[in-house]
Structure formats: structure tokens, C-alpha cells
Amino acid sequence: MERKILLQVKDLNVQIGEQEILSSINLTANKGRILGIIGESGSGKSMLCQAIMQSIPAVAKSTGQILFQNTDLSSVTKESLRDYRGRHISMITQNPLVAFDSIQTIEMHFRETLKAHYVLTKKEIRQIAISAMNKVNLPNPEKLLQYYPFQLSGGMLQRVMIALSFAMQPKLYIADEPTTALDTVNQKKILTLFNQIRDETNAAIILVTHDLGVIAELADEVAVMYKGELIEQANVFDFFDAPQHWYTKKLLQSRITF
Amino acid sequence: MKTWEVMKEMYESTWLFCLKRVITLPFVLLGVSIMTFLFIRFVPVEPAEVILRMSGVAPTAEAIQALRSELGTDQPLSIQYFIWLKGVLHFDFGSSFVSKLPVAQEIVEKLPATFELALAAFVCMICFSIPLGIISALYKNSIFDRIVGLLSIISVSIPTFWLGFFLLYLFSLKLGIFPTNGKGTILHMILPAVSLALPTTGLFVQAIRTSVIEELQKKYVQYAFLRGLKKSVILSRHVFKNAAIPLTTMLGMTLGNLLGGAVIVEQVFSWPGLGRYLIESIMNRDYPVVQCYVLIIAIIYVFANLCTDILHRVLDPQLMIVRRRE
Amino acid sequence: MIKLHKSLNGKQLTSITLLTFIGGLGLFAPFIMPNDPFLVDVSKKFLEPSWAYPLGTDHLGRCILSRILLGIRYSLGSALFIQLVATFFAIWIGAIVAFKRGIIDYFFIRICDILLAFPTLVLVFGLLGILGPSLKNLLLALIFTQTVYYSRVLRGLFISVHAKEFIKAAKISGTSGVKLILRHFVPNIKAPMLTIISLDLGKVILEIAGFSFIGLGVQAPTPEWGMMISEGKQYIRLHPELMLYPGIAIIIVVLLFNFISRQSKQVDH
Numbered sequence: 001m002e003r004k005i006l007l008q009v010k011d012l013n014v015q016i017g018e019q020e021i022l023s024s025i026n027l028t029a030n031k032g033r034i035l036g037i038i039g040e041s042g043s044g045k046s047m048l049c050q051a052i053m054q055s056i057p058a059v060a061k062s063t064g065q066i067l068f069q070n071t072d073l074s075s076v077t078k079e080s081l082r083d084y085r086g087r088h089i090s091m092i093t094q095n096p097l098v099a100f101d102s103i104q105t106i107e108m109h110f111r112e113t114l115k116a117h118y119v120l121t122k123k124e125i126r127q128i129a130i131s132a133m134n135k136v137n138l139p140n141p142e143k144l145l146q147y148y149p150f151q152l153s154g155g156m157l158q159r160v161m162i163a164l165s166f167a168m169q170p171k172l173y174i175a176d177e178p179t180t181a182l183d184t185v186n187q188k189k190i191l192t193l194f195n196q197i198r199d200e201t202n203a204a205i206i207l208v209t210h211d212l213g214v215i216a217e218l219a220d221e222v223a224v225m226y227k228g229e230l231i232e233q234a235n236v237f238d239f240f241d242a243p244q245h246w247y248t249k250k251l252l253q254s255r256i257t258f
Numbered sequence: 259m260k261t262w263e264v265m266k267e268m269y270e271s272t273w274l275f276c277l278k279r280v281i282t283l284p285f286v287l288l289g290v291s292i293m294t295f296l297f298i299r300f301v302p303v304e305p306a307e308v309i310l311r312m313s314g315v316a317p318t319a320e321a322i323q324a325l326r327s328e329l330g331t332d333q334p335l336s337i338q339y340f341i342w343l344k345g346v347l348h349f350d351f352g353s354s355f356v357s358k359l360p361v362a363q364e365i366v367e368k369l370p371a372t373f374e375l376a377l378a379a380f381v382c383m384i385c386f387s388i389p390l391g392i393i394s395a396l397y398k399n400s401i402f403d404r405i406v407g408l409l410s411i412i413s414v415s416i417p418t419f420w421l422g423f424f425l426l427y428l429f430s431l432k433l434g435i436f437p438t439n440g441k442g443t444i445l446h447m448i449l450p451a452v453s454l455a456l457p458t459t460g461l462f463v464q465a466i467r468t469s470v471i472e473e474l475q476k477k478y479v480q481y482a483f484l485r486g487l488k489k490s491v492i493l494s495r496h497v498f499k500n501a502a503i504p505l506t507t508m509l510g511m512t513l514g515n516l517l518g519g520a521v522i523v524e525q526v527f528s529w530p531g532l533g534r535y536l537i538e539s540i541m542n543r544d545y546p547v548v549q550c551y552v553l554i555i556a557i558i559y560v561f562a563n564l565c566t567d568i569l570h571r572v573l574d575p576q577l578m579i580v581r582r583r584e
Numbered sequence: 585m586i587k588l589h590k591s592l593n594g595k596q597l598t599s600i601t602l603l604t605f606i607g608g609l610g611l612f613a614p615f616i617m618p619n620d621p622f623l624v625d626v627s628k629k630f631l632e633p634s635w636a637y638p639l640g641t642d643h644l645g646r647c648i649l650s651r652i653l654l655g656i657r658y659s660l661g662s663a664l665f666i667q668l669v670a671t672f673f674a675i676w677i678g679a680i681v682a683f684k685r686g687i688i689d690y691f692f693i694r695i696c697d698i699l700l701a702f703p704t705l706v707l708v709f710g711l712l713g714i715l716g717p718s719l720k721n722l723l724l725a726l727i728f729t730q731t732v733y734y735s736r737v738l739r740g741l742f743i744s745v746h747a748k749e750f751i752k753a754a755k756i757s758g759t760s761g762v763k764l765i766l767r768h769f770v771p772n773i774k775a776p777m778l779t780i781i782s783l784d785l786g787k788v789i790l791e792i793a794g795f796s797f798i799g800l801g802v803q804a805p806t807p808e809w810g811m812m813i814s815e816g817k818q819y820i821r822l823h824p825e826l827m828l829y830p831g832i833a834i835i836i837v838v839l840l841f842n843f844i845s846r847q848s849k850q851v852d853h
Contacts, residue, residue, distance in 0.1 A: 053484055086486030099481040101496045103503070103575055112495065113485045148575045164485075289698040294710070411846060415838035417790050419797050420813055420831040427824050511703075518705025522794050526817075537798050540713045548713030555706045563701075 004031040006172055006204040007052070012064035014044075014051055021047045021060065022228045029172060032202040034194065036219030036236070038209055038251070043225040045208045049176050052206075053091055054081050068172070087117045090165035094177040096157035100149035106160060107145035113164060132167035133160070136193055155186030162193055166201075173197065173205045179214060191217050212255050216240070224248050275571055279564055290556045291346065294549055295339050346553070361546045364535065365554060371441060372524065372531030373558075376516040378451035383459045383512070390459075391466025392498070398471060406463060413460030418519055422453035422526035439528035450527045454519055458512055465508065469501040476500075499573075506570040510563035517555055599843040603660075606837060610656025619647035621654045621807050630823055642812075642826050643819055651807035652833050658719075658796075658808040660837060663788040666723060667781050670730035677731070678738030682746065689739075696736045704729050708795065717800040719808075726788060737780060738773070745772045782845040786838040793834055809834050 005028050012025040022044045029035045039045050050056045052066055054073055066073040073084065085091075093099050100109060110129040114120055120128070126145070133141035136159045149157060158178060165173060175194070179187040195218060198205055207218060215222055215236065222239040224232040224247065232245045243249045394403045426449060430438045436449050473479070474497060482492045524533030532551065539547035571577050609616065618638060628645035631637055639648040681692045699707065711725035793810030795801035802808035804815065809830040816826030 055480070055483060082486045082488065084486070085484055091484045093477070093481060093484070095477070098477040101478040101482070101500070103499060103573075104496070112482075112487060112491065116485065116487045116491070150576055286698065286701060289694070290701055293698050411842050412835070412839060415786060415790075415835050415842050417793050417797075417810070417813075417831065417834055419794060419810075420827065420834065423813070423817060423820060423824075423827055424831070427820055431821060514703030515705065518703045518709070519794075521705070521709070522798055525798055533798075536709065537800065540709065540717055540800055543713070543716060545713065548710060552702065552706055552710040552713075556702045559703055559706075560701050 005029075006031050006069060007206075008065075008067040009048075009052065010065040010067065012048075012051055012062065012066065014047055014056060014060055014062045016057070016060045020228055022051065022062075025064070025230050027223050027230060027233060029204040029206050030221075031171070031204050032198060033220040034198055034205040034207055034218050035221045035223060036207045036209065036215040037223045037225060038212065038215055039225030040210055042227075044228040045210075045225050046176055048225070049091065049174050049206070049208060052174060053085060053089060055085075083117070086113060086170075087168055088170055089172045089174065090168055090170035092158075092161050092165055092173065092175040092178050094180050095154075096161045096181075097149065097154060099161065100157065102148060102150050104148070105145065106147055106149065106152075109149075110145070110164060110167065114167065117168065128167050129163070132163040135166060135196075136160075136163045137189070138163065155182050155189065158182060158186070158190055159193065162190070162197075166197065169201070171203055173203055174208070175205065176208045177210070178207070179209070179211065187214075194218055212251070224251070276568055279567065283560070283564065286560055287557060290560065291343060291553060292339070294553045294556070295342055361550045365532065365547070365550050368530070368532045368535055369554065371529065372517065372520045372533065375447070375450055375454065375524065375529060375531060376513065376520045378447050379454035379458070379516050379520070380513055382451050382455040383462060386455075387459045387462035387466055391463045392470055394463065394467040395470035395474065396493075403467075407467075410460035410463050413456045416457065418453050418457060419522050419526050421456055422450065422523055425449050425453055426526065441530050446527075450523050450529050453526070454516060454523045458516065462505075462508070462512075465505055466501065469505055470497060473497045473501045503570065503574045506566050506573065509569075510559070510566035513562045514555075514559040517558065596844050599840045603837070603840050603844075606656060606840075607660055609653055610660055613650075613653040613656060617647070617650035617653045619650045621646060621650040622805055623647075630819075639829055640825065642816065643823070648826070648829055651812060652809070652829060655807045655809045655812065655830065655833065656837075658802060658806065659789050659792060659810075659834065662719075662723060662792055663785050666726050666730060666788055667785055670727050670734055671777070671781060673727075673731045674734030674738050677735040678742055681735070682739045682742035692735075692739070696732060699732050700736070704733075705791070708791070709800075712795070712800050717803075719796075719802045719806070722792065722795050722801040726791060730784065730788070734780070738777070741773050741776060742769065745769055748772075779845060782841060786841040786845070789834065789838050789841070 007029040009025050009027050012022055013020065014022040025048060027035070037045055037048065047056065047060075051062055052073075054066070054076075056062055062074065064074070068084065068089065073081065076084075100106075104112075107126070107129065110132075111122070111125050114125050114128060129145060130141040133144060138144060138156065138159050144152070144156075144160070152160065158181075162178075173194075178194075179190050182190065191214065194205060194207065197203060207214065209215065219236045219239075221233070221235050223230055224245065226245075226247045232239075232243065232248045234242075234244075239248070240252065243252055390406055394406045397403055426438060429435045429449065436445050437443075440446055478496060479492060482496060483489075520529075520531060521533040521536055523529070524531045525537070536547070536551055538544075539551075618636065623646060625645035628637075628641050629643050631641040631645075633640045637647050637649070639652070642648055642651070677692075681689050702710070707729050708722070708725045711728060712721055715721040715724065792801060793808070793813070796808045796810035797814045799814065802811045804811060812830040813827045816823070816830075819826050
């Protein structure tokens, strides 16, 4: 399969004060491929996502390059970054209930996101929203649009979030632990969705998780994070069959096998 | 195309809430009226005696008894209450012991001026506290924030009447910008309104600052940022609206405090409101006046709180919609 | 007796120290004041500050500094008195209502709601209207309003602590009665109560001054700060200092109290 590099992270270092949160991260995300990033809590996975989106906390300092389609995001102006965020690169966070604003309806969320990047009428926005929600298999999208976030369950909200990202047709999805807060049934639904998105839109997907099962199901490539360092990178088969690093081996051993 | 049912449910539950509150209102007012009535009847001094003394008549036993039956104060308490209540509902609050004029008339004449002052202070406070509070929150720990914080805490420590004189001395006597007393133009209103508003402004600035800072920490702000929304949009549509919700409940209470405080500030600027009248009535033990004042202010206060509670409900969908999750 | 918050910071300590110092000044005022605060000598009116009269004299020739020093008792002393008495009553009322629950609780809440339906200042006006204006009645009125508010709060605190797991655990393991109260309830009540009480001290001082200013509290010639401001108001054009000094005294004391309570609010968050 032809590999097209969409995102390249080169020598990314993130520091807060004296502490190094991320050290010398180098990775690539390719079109139509799912890169799974696995690591335990504190390994720096979330900070990596934030660094790619150029939204690390103000106290943190970063060095290195984040090349998105050969443009270094770390040296782009703030205004132009707005173009990338949400439009070309879309992030899906964990725990969707707190990510939505509970005093705005779902439709409002769609409307403001689409309006931030495109010029569209209310009607057009509704249509886009409804078709996106249909794509992610949400029942009765017209009704859902009128609801407030707290009226929906976690599983449905996560799908709404994916629909919201999908409606923007981004080239890169970054999903930060999208299944952690969900039960197994909903987890399965979400994973199927990502598969679908990858196959149909040829987008690159970075999936951050601590769950090996998710990696096994979805990932084409795997990167292992440990204490802020990327200690192993391989395609998914090599990852499971021939782990190199001691930590990766330990990780695989701790898996419950049947 | 819009889903009827969801909108209908939202309106119904707000409607229901308002209805419930409006229904309980008379009971609250009833309680207030009973309380006010009992207040007065707890007087350690016999009202008839006081009246006689004031009219210069010797308070002999017969005179007291005669006046008592005239006033109706020799009836059992519950009957007195109903007579009083009946009068109140006809807007007859009895007559002043001092002036012999109907109390309601005098108070209704003077109330608007006090209310105007309280309202002016209220508006003043809102206009100043919102920008100061928001900017303090957005530039947390900056020099601006620290200065505003210090000024806030000082403003809460200043007695309103002293501030009134201070401003009067500075701007009126020395600089001659504002008139020293009375009511008439906007200029007359500025100094009293500012004096009355200042302490509450300090309080509100800090409350707004705290609320906005809290909202800024929330995850939806980050998610909005990640979706590429403009900072100004995130602030106006999400942060400020969310921050305002818990503050609405403070509004009603503030208006009540301003109404009470207005009485004191009026003395400084000879503002023709209830102040002088009330104070003199208290000194003269003119109970009907005090009773009427307490009742009227309480009613205004109850209504103000009702309005702010409804406002709070309406602004926060989580309170409006009492629905199970899907 | 009153245990201090472990996490008191510099500002709070300075404020407490200053306040204790001021309190001491008030307590020992009769011994340290330079002149008799009640001595009227019209020939000495409106004197400039001097060694004999550090802040000058007022319109009746009385030493302003002496009056301010004595005034500490009326402002600071009264406020502390009010808060202590109100808290004392509120603890009993709140506890009884919280533990008996049932009908007593129901009526208590209703009555509190009605009483709190009046703005506090208006309640005080009403009470003064009945009882008559005097310092004693002002204190009674303020104690009353504060007690109502605090017993409501304490009731809530008692109930919430009561519902906590460790109380049930303690009860099961046999602790009961006074021991239960002292060892389990008190520590959990202490912190929020101290915050509220200290928060209101400044407010109460302002209220005492305010009512005395309009003549419904302290009566002349008592040297209460609000009263002093009221007496000085007719001389504002030529001798504004008569109002300036007592005003600054009020501001300093209330500010110090606010520093203490504000800091502890920030600590709690």
C-alpha cells in the first residue's frame, strides 16, 4: 500500500519547569492508517496530543517540529493555527460529558464549529450535522440536535463528538482514550466507527489508549510511550509477535490471555 | 421540523416551576404579614399610653382604656390580626400616631425616591463590576488584578455613609462638580448612588472573578479551543454565560440590602426618600409606620427574589429540564 | 481554646496580631488615653493636633484620640460580643433542630425562611421600632438577626456531618452523647463556622456604626465611631477631620477582619 505521510513529529521535547514531560519524540502518521499510541497513565500520551494541536499549557515549553503536510505547526501564527484546529486536525477527547457545554444544545455545538471555519446557512449546517450523525449510526438525529449534552448518555455523546469531528472532514483525527469511559457494548460501536472512518475517508487517525485490546482491533501501527519517551514503534503485527523493548514485553505479558 | 416535544417539555417545566412559586407566594406573604404583625404586638410599652403621652394627654387608667377600645387593641390577638389584615388588603395600614395621617399614603409618597436610589445603585454596581470582574479573571494575578482585588476588599470595609461624606466633601464642597443635596437632576443622584453601590460592587467584582476563573478551568473551554473557535466567541458564548448563572441568585439579596442601606445614605445627601421619615418614626415609636415599612420592603424583597430565582432557572437548562438520560 | 487554622498565612497573622493589639488598646483605653473623652471644654474646640491632643479636639473641645480609643470598645467589643452570643445560641438551636428533625425542624425552616425574607437591615429597623432605639436594643436586634442566620447554617452543617459515614461508624462502635459531639462533630463544624463568623465581624461593626450614625444605636455622648461621624457632619466644611479620623478607624478595623476572613476563604478553596 502506498504510504503517504501526513504528520511528522520530529524531536519533540516538552518541559514544565525542570521536569521533562516528553523527550525526543519522533513519529509519523500516515493517510488511511491508524497509529495506536499505548502507554500507562503519566507516560505523556495526553501531552503528546496537546502538543500536536499546539495547545499545551502556558507553563510548558516545547521544542522540535510538528510537520503537518510539510508545514511546521510550531512556527505558524496563532490565527492560522485556528485553521488547522478543528478543520484539518480534529481532536476527540475522553469523557465527552465535560467536553460539551451543558448550556448549549448539540445543534449549537455543530453550528459554532462549522461556522468557525466555513460560511454556511443554518439549514446547510443542520443537513451536514444530520448526515454526520447518521454516519455514526446515531438514531433520530433531528431530535438529538435539540437536546442538551447532559440529556445523552456517555456512549451517545462520544459518538456525537465523533460525528462533530467527521462533519468537518479533517485529514487527521486524534482520539484521546475515546473508549475509556464506556462500557464494552459502546466501546465496540466506537471502534467500528473508527474503522469505518479510516476506510471511507482515508484520513490518518492517531488513537491514544492504555487498552491493548483496542490496539489489537484497530491499530495499523503502534507506538509505545513510557515516561515521556517513545520506546518502541512497529506495525501492529511486529508489535504483538516480536516486541523489542523490555517494557513492551512486560506490557504484553500483563495482558489477560484466553 | 423542530421537535415539538422537547421544546414543549422545556416550557412546561419552567411554567410549572413559575406556577409553583407563584402559588407559594401568598403563603410566604401571609407568613411575612403574621411576623410583622406579631413584631409590633411584642412591644413592651402599651401603644395607647405612648399615643396619649405624645398628644400631651395624661395617661390615666380610664384614658388608656378608652383609647385602647378606640384603637381596638383590647381585642384578642387573633381578631386584631384579622382586622389589621383586612385593612392591609385595602391598603389601609392605619394612621401614624404622630401625624394622624394614613400611613400608607405617606409611605407611598416617599417610597419611589428610595427605590430609585436603590435601583440607581444597582445599575451602577452591575455596570462597574462586570468589566472589572471579567478583566481581573482573564488577567489573573496581573497588577491590574491585584490592584482591583485590594480595592475590592477596601471597598467592602468602608461604611457607606462615611464614603458619602467623603465624596461629598471632595466633589461637592471642594470641587463643586455635584450638588450637595436634594433630588432633581442626574447630577444629584450620582454621588448617593455611587456611595451606596461601592461596597456591593467590591463584593460582586470578586464573585464574578471567582466564577469566571472557575469556568475557565473547565474542559469545555479546552474542547472549544481544540475545535478552532475564536477566543472571543469562547469567552462570550460559553464562559461568561456559564459564569453568570450561579451569580443570579445573589442579585435579589443585593437589591434588598441596597433598599435597607439607602435609608442611611439618604441622611448624608438629604435625599427625599423614606429615610428621614422612618428614622423619626422609630424614635417616636410610631409603630404603624414601622410596620408598614417592614411589610412593604419585605414584599418587594420577596418579589425580587422570586424574579431572580426564575431567572436562574431559565438560564440553566440543567434545572429547567428534569428528564432522564436517554 | 480557639484552635487556629493550621494554614494561616502571613497576612492573616499580621491582621490577627494588629487586631489583638487594637483590642488591647480598647480594653486598656481608660489607662492609656491622654485625656478624658467626655470632658467638654468649649474654649478648646477645634484644636490642631498637638502633644496634649494627638488628634486635636472636636466641636466640644473633647480629645478626639481618647474618644477613638474608647470607641474601640463599642465597635470591636460589641461586634465580638454579638457574634459570640449569636453563635452560642445558634449552636444549641441548630443542634436541637438538626437532631430532633420532624415537626420542629419543619417549623424551624419555615420560620427561618420567613425571617430571612426580610433584608437584615429592615429586620433591625423593625426590631428597633418596637424596642426603641438604644445601644442595648441595637445589640439585641443584631444578635437576633445573626442567630437566625447562623442557626440555619449550623443546622445544615450538623445534618450534613450527621449523614457522614464516620458518624454511623462511631455510633455503631458505641460512642454516644457528649463524646460523640466533642470528638466528631466539633472538628468538622469548626472550620466553616470560623470562616462565617470572622466574615461577619466586619459587617456587624459597619452595621453598629451605621445605626449609631442615624441615631438609632448609641446615644450621645458615647464615643462610638459612627456617632462621632454623625456629630461631625455639621462641621464638614471647615473641620472635616472630625469625621475623617473615626471613619479611618472603622475602615482599618473592618479591613483587618476582612483580610483574615478573605484569606481563609481562599485557603478553603
